[in-house]
Amino acid sequence: MDPAPGVYVGVANALAAVMLLLEFGMLRQALVRDQVRLYAAQSALISVLAVVIAADRGLPDLYALAALSGALKIVAVPYVLRRLLPGHHGRRVPGWLSPQEEHPGPWQPRDEPPGVAGSYTLSPASAVLASIALGAFGFFCLGSLHMGGLTVPTTALAIAGAMIFVAFGLMIIRRDVVSQAIGFFSLENAISLTALVMAAGLPLILETAFLFDLLVAVVVFGMLIRAHHGSAGSLSTADLTRLKG
Secondary structure (H helix, E strand, C coil), rough: CCCCCHHHHHHHHHHHHHHHHHHHHHHHHCCCHHHHHHHHHHHHHHHHHHHHHHHHCCCCCHHHHHHHHHHHHHHHEEEEEHHHHHHHHHHHHCCCCHHHHCCCCCCCCCCCCCEEEECCCCCCHHHCCCCCHHHHHHHHHCCCCCCCCCCHHHHHHHHHHHHHHHHHHHHHEEEHHHHHHHHHHHHHHHHHHHHHHHHHCHHHHHHHHHHHHHHHHHHHHHHHHHHHHHHHCCCCCCHHHHHHH
């Protein structure tokens, strides 16, 4: 007889649903600092899920993974992103905003400090609708594969598929390099969620390798953000469309 589902199945499904909602929040937020906060909250849920699985399945390695993941994703990555923001001490930096962002739409307050994210390639309403469609596509595609058994939270796995597509949407729809970096980092959170619900018993060295990949990505995006702001005077990628050959 197959074992009964563990306690963590329902918890994993609930945490995954909240993570998906935070993903939509990152897409909707007009301020980069708010996107960073939502990313930190999403990463905290990954650590909580790792602790729940470690307690339920008796996998002490996951406690170490939760601690390493929390230190990197909740503390280090948000700190680095805030430090990379021009004028992070509250001073307005000339050229931070692109010409389109100097005259924001009604969803972006005009008196915000230089933490305003780049404009949308779509209107905010269309962006949300498009991300919902992407999330539904990923949810039903991954859910239709019927992977796992009774002890695998299949709903959480399908939600992880939705998160992957919404993260890609965030990187495409938002036109500033910081939002695109956050979209990539949240994509890594979705992959971590998939790994936890599908293969929680992976050796700690393999789980740590995923975090090392994230660390490399943070370094690369940090260099990209500095280089782009230094050459363009703005973090907006809207002007890059003129590089068509």
